[in-house]
Amino acid sequence: MAILVDPPRWPAHGTVWAHLVSDTSLVELHAFARSNGVPRRAFDLDHYDVPAERIDDLVEAGAERVEGRVLLSRLRGSGLRVRGADRADETARRRRAELAGRWAALVDEPPPGWAELGEELIARWSEPHRRYHDLVHLHDVLRHLDDLGDDGEEVTRSVRLAAWFHDAVYDGVPGVDEEASAMLAEDRLRTVGVPAAEVTEVSRLVRLTAGHSPGPDDPAGAALCDADLAILAAAPARYRIYGSAVRAEYAHVPDADFRRGRAAVLADLLGHDRLFTTAAGFRRWEQRARENIAAELGALQS
Structure with missing residues (x-):
């Protein structure tokens, strides 16, 4: 040994x-x-x-x-x-197993329907039309919340539940998807007996991800939004994979239109005083995210 x-x-x-x-x-x-x-x-x-x-x-x-x-x-x-030929399948299998474990750990005593709800959410995040907003993204957001919690930020169960639901409905229609996901959270969480006040908080947080603009006195919203945007600070190779996945989700949009729209989104992000609201998120991700966004924007504009 x-x-x-x-x-x-x-x-x-x-x-x-x-x-x-x-x-x-x-x-x-x-x-x-x-x-x-x-x-x-x-x-x-x-x-x-x-x-x-x-x-x-x-x-x-x-x-x-x-x-x-x-x-x-x-x-x-x-x-x-783990052989090279098996790594992709094994990675996916372990990711699903870890996510199932994370869902189970959100409650001390699972109420009736809790495990089934977790399975439904994993199935939703696995839908074949997803390219970026998929199980990898969900897994990343939950891990980024772990990072923020390790750095002293407040990460409540409501925040983690909101991460599970924030893109549970995804049809590629900004705003509409978040509203539908919030309504799904309200329905499903009430069904499994989550307290009404927590259901309200989860749905509020899900809706907040449509604009990623938490208020100054909203640590829960700040943690969720920072975790959702942390992909912007990925290593360059991973950032390129993210960009390709976003493009694949908008494959129906002509290239010139996509480039204009994507450039506008990136320029708007760079115009923010801060991309990350939490102190830990700002320290961890702000500089590298700005470098990635600026590089992608320059490539689109050239």
């Missing part, structure tokens, strides 16, 4: 990265990562990506340095290796 780390050889984000694995179990790997401050978002199916500057600390904590071929051989021998 061992935690293994190979030499750092993969450059990205201004550093060089190595792989951290277990040759026995993912439980052991996650426990080691957690106890040594390696964030869960660095986990990629069968390994953690760790920057070169962390390797000495991880070895001191008990990880074993090995060559890359040795790490791969022992990972395969453990049965934990």
